Amino acid sequence: MARNQLSDFDKKLRQQISENLKKYTSHMTQSELSKLTGIPASTLSGYFAMRSTPNAGTVQKIADALNLQKSDLDPRFEDSSSTNFSSHTERDIQKRLQSILDDMNSDAGLAFYNGDEEMDEETKELLKISLETSIRTAKKLAQEKFTPKKYKNKQSE
DSSP states (O other): OOOOOOOHHHHHHHHHHHHHHHHHTTTSOHHHHHHHHOOOHHHHHHHHTTSOOOOHHHHHHHHHHHTOOHHHHOGGGSOGGGOOOOHHHHHHHHHHHHHHHHHHHSHHHHHHHHTTSOOOHHHHHHHHHHHHHHHHHHHHHHHHHHSOHHHHHHHHO
């Protein structure tokens, strides 16, 4: 049975993980890494050769064995809130967030969000964090999508 074709995202992800593994394990063999992590060498070989993608638990085992953060190995674990935005963009994020929170506190907002009952402070705080993370992620994605490649290359030099 034929396997599904990998998306460009999955191909790039496997390539990045492979490159990171090679970078951080250049001083050891895959067999040694296998002994450190408890992950079979054949499984590790698949990650190095871009034949497979490790799950979160596996990435954590490897990161722990190498004294790294998961994000050092796998870009899926990068903290999207760590993006440095301009002060204008930061103000816009906070303004949008406050507008949403103010709307939620209105009578119509309370009915929509929580069935006419006021939310407890913990729920409000969790919702605020979730909303802010979503807004920041959207801003980051928009920046990446609309930043010309020529400019991106100069930034990374």
